[in-house]
Amino acid sequence: MIKLPIEEVLPALKAALQFNTSAVLSAPPGAGKTTRVPLALLDEPWLLGRRILMLEPRRLAARTAARYMAALLGEQTGETVGYRVKLDTRVGAATRIEVVTEGVLTRILQDDPALENVGLVIFDEFHERSIHADLGLALCLQSQAVLRDDLRILVMSATLEADPIAALLGGVPVLSSEGRAFPVETVYLDRSAAGRIEQAAVQAIAEAIERFPGDILVFLPGTGEIRRVAAGLAEIGLGPDVRIASLYGDLPQQEQDRAIAPAKPGERKIVLSTSIAETSLTVEGVRIVIDSGLMRVPRFSPRTGMTRLETVAVSKAASDQRRGRAGRLGPGICLRLWSEAEDRRLAPRSTPEILEADLAPLALELAAWGVVAPAELRWLDPPPAAAYQQARELLAQLGALDGSGALTPHGRRMAELGLHPRLAHMILKAIPLGLGELACELAALLEGRDILRRSGGGAPDADLRLRIEAIRGIQKENISGFSAAGSGPADVDEAGRRRILIEADHWKRKLGIPTNEKEGKGGEALLDDTQASGLLLAFAYPDRIALRRPDGRFLLRCGRGAAFAGMQALAAEPCLVAAELEDQGLDSRILLAAPLEIRDLHRHFADQIEQESAIFWDRAIQAVRARKRVRFGALILQDGPMPDPDPEAAAEALLEGVRQEGLDILPWTRASRQYQQRMQFMRLMDPGWPDVSDSALIHALADWLLPHLHGLKSRADLQRLNLAAILQEALTWNQRRQLDEDAPTHIVVPSGSRIPVDYGDPSAPLLAVRLQEMFGLKQTPMIAGGKFPLTLHLLSPAQRPVQVTRDLASFWQNAYFEVKKDLKGRYPKHYWPDDPLEAQPTKRAKPRL
Known part of the structure; x- marks a missing residue:
């Protein structure tokens, strides 16, 4: 057995776990921690013959690690060392080391919180900070604290800062291994890569083949880029001795094994991989790493409730991990498809998934564990509050949580399935309808990558039913029917199709769903249940049920807009369900959908459909409208007139119309405005009087105006109101009498004319009167019981002010003679006259003799 660097710290690690229940081990890639540590701890006395569970983030790494450890023992997997991953288990009665993936660990914990037969849980590659790893550690810590104080926890990482995790575990020992790596030369581009990253990758591979020996590992963000780079390499022709292999999570196991296996003698291997090859496994023969510097990560938006895959730059730590792949077996070279200036701007580490992921699965697992608030557990990074609250709201909508937030029996069954809550709910709802088989196929399809791809690039038809037909092997007359209009033919990913069938069969067996006969008399596949795809999608995505708008776009139940990017047959459907959306701009782009019958919506979502009476002010017609609506979230399923609206509701709607339009919509006459102004004048004299200013009236509309609106429905009806009489109701009998005495509407002047008093400025009421009508009056007219002088606007015969005064006596004595001349x-x-005080007042040009 080759001695690996990790073996130097194994004695210290054994001692640490002998006297502590937890420890942290930091070791770089290639140190041997994944395969040597579990074997080294297998016979420790504190283990008491119990099992070791080791968590690996990826299925390929889990299987590879288990096989390698079993080979070191001279055994087959399933004996002392086994693995348990999705759809593949190699575990026997004698198994002592189980390598499991993240979802499997969660299921084990939910079934046995005390982990009775487990003595040690190892979290390998914890620096990847997947949401399942964070959840598994939080649950293990609580199990250790409450149920199993002898349970050991070991966290292993290549790049994670050890101190924070050691503090989370309770200040436990931290051990480090220096590791062993051969020197790797790093080469950058002179400037940022121009054009698509695939073009730069193909060029870099071609140059590396010519200049350097050894196999090549190329890191690309996703399967689309892998396919396009493979096609580009096929075009340039690298020769018969060069083998191109792909490596990504959904690839069949045999092809994954082929990618990581050594090349045959005389053969060079180029492995096009996603970030799956960053850690935990060695791709044999690699001496050259070509790194695109990109990765694809899921990003969840609490604002929209949707997850989208986003291509982002790798972190500094991830790029170093990738670089290290070239130095596992000997000196190597790393070609980075970015510049040194860009490298300096890379983030130190990737954002933990728990901070950006859809938290619905996490919230369901916590509810099943008996936890309502995440704060009840210990986290390295707690789940964001907004995203977690939205996740619980979705679970309540799916029937997994009751009104108090506790897990329902339906929610318990959902959690036991281990699927995303949306898909688990869909399957459980489908079984009583006889649609369980279709639901299992849909669940398997929605969990993975799209099996349809357009041969010329771009997006295929968004109709989900076409995928079901492709899965079932239904041959249509023209396979181009699988592509969007005008986009060219679409190809079916046969490997993906087989994977989906295997997964669907797994769920059918687990749930006891019988397989229906799919062949008709003539050998033609039956399509009966395919048309129910939209209904099943509605169970999974009730928030993404959408109605078509007149302009061809769609409105989702959650209130967001959505639309197809190009011509799609589904765009003509009145109702559909969007299974996959790309959150961009005002309207999300619909990538995958199926039509939904409105009658199915009424039949299966009746408890969520609300009937409401909408009585509202319509500004366009300046009147109250009464509509009867059937509402499903933001969607209006039916909308019609209501013949006899509730009078009180109509009055409230009319009041809202006044609030929107302002007081000018009311029939203000000169008399009613004056009444309002007179009341404001009295309030200046005595603050105990009611405030009837425009701002106060708007604020208190319901108090003074609403009682008079019953039976009225429009602006025209409002014209029947007597606002002066309505305002008068705010006054007591004594106040009304005092108003008439102290704030008179008119003043009788010496000529005998009744001149209206203008209270437009309540602080300075004015009397506009012709100067000749005031002859003989010695003092300024007073109001408010003789306490407040009027402001006089003395007018010329042409009704233009020639003098403004509040002191008439002074005017006669001083200013009159100058005014008289003019x-x-x-x-x-x-x-x-020369003496205005002795002259006869007149309304005429001259007084009558």
């Missing part, structure tokens, strides 16, 4: 020159036929 007026006499302009109006010579009028009467301009």
Whole structure:
């Protein structure tokens, strides 16, 4: 057995776990921690013959690690060392080391919180900070604290800062291994890569083949880029001795094994991989790493409730991990498809998945564990509050949580399935309808990558039913029917199709769903249940049920807009369910959907459909409208007129119309405005009077106006109101009498005319009167019981002010004679006496003799 660097710290690790229940082990890639540590701890006395569970983030790494450890023992997997991953288990009665993936660990914990037959849980590659790893550690810590104080926990990482995790575990020992790596030369581009990253990758591979020996590992963000790079390499022709292999999570196991196996003698291997090859496994023969510097990560938006895959730059730690792949077996070279300036701007580490992921699965697992608030557990990074609350709201909508937030029996069954809550709910709802088989196929399809791809690139038809037909091997007359209009033919990913069938069969067996006969008399596949795809999608995505708008776009139940990017047959459907959306701009882009019959919506979601009476002010027609609506979230399923609306509701709607339009919509006459202003004048005299300013009236509309709106429905109806009489109701009998006495509407002047008092400025009521009508009056007229002088606007015969004064006596004595000269020159036929106090007042040009 080759001695690996990790073996130097194994004695210290054994001692640490002998005297502590937890420890942290930091070791770089290639140190041997994944395969040597579990074997080294297998016979420790504190283990008491119990099992070791080791968590690996990826299925390929879990299987590879288990096989390698079993080979070191001279055994087959399933004996002392086994593994348990999705759809593949190699575990026997004698198994002592189980390598499991993240979802499997969660299921084991939910079934046996005390982990009775487990002595040690190892979290390998914890620096990847997957949400399942964070959840598994939080649950193990609580199990250790409450149920199993002898349970050991070991966290192993290549790049994670050890101190924070050691503190989370309770200040436990931290051990480090220096590891062993051969020197790796790093080469950058002179400038940022221009064009698509695939073009830069193909060029870099071609140059590396010519310049350097050894196999090549190329890191690309996703399967689309892998396919396009493979196609580009096929075009340039690298020769018969070069083998191109792909490596990604959904690839069949045999092809994954082929990718990591050594090349045959005389053969060079190029492995096109996603980030799956960053850690935990060695791709044999690799001496050259070509790194695109990109990775694809899921990003969840609490605002929209949707997850989208986003291509982002790798972190500094991830790029170093990738670089290290070239130095596992000997000196190597790493070609980075970015510049040194860009490298300096890389983030130190990737964001933990728990901070950006859809938290619905996490919330369901916590509810099944008996935890309502995440704060009840210990986290390295707690789940964001907004995303967690939205996750619980979705679970309540799916019937997994009751009104108090506790897990329902339906929610318990959902959690036991280990699927995303949406898909688990869909399957459980489908079984009583006889649609369990279709639901299992849909669940398997929705969990993985799209099996349809357009041969010319771009997106295929968004109709989900086409995928079901492809899965079932239904041959249509023209396979181009699988592509969007005008986009060219679409190909079926046969490997993906087989994977989906295997997964669907797994769920059918687990749930006891019988397989229906799919062949008709003539050998033609039956399509009966395929048309129910939209209904099943509605169970899984009730928030993404959408109605078509008149302009061809769609409105989702959650209130967001959605639309197809190009021509799609589904765009003509009145109702559909969007299974996959890309959150961009005002309207999300619909990538995958199926039509839904409105009658199915009414039949299966009746408890969520609300009937409401909508009585509202319509600004366009300046009247109250009464509509009867059937509402499903933001969707209006039916909308019609209501013949006899509730009078009180109609009055409230009319009141809202007044609030929107302002007080000018009311029939203000000169008399009613004056009444309002007189009341404001009295309030200046005595603050105990009611405030009837415009702002106060708007604020208190319901108090003074609403009682008078019953039976009225429009702006025209409002014109029947007597606002002066309505305002008068705010006054007591004594106040009304005092108003007439202290704030008179008119003043009788010496000529005998009744002149209206203008209270437009309540602080300075004015009387506009012709100067000749005031002859003989010695003092300024007073109001408010003789306490407040009026402001006089003395007018010329042409009704233009010639003097403004509140001191009439002073005017007669001082200013009159100058005014008289001017007026006499302009109006010579009028009467301009020398002594205004003795002169006869007149409304005419001259007084009658």
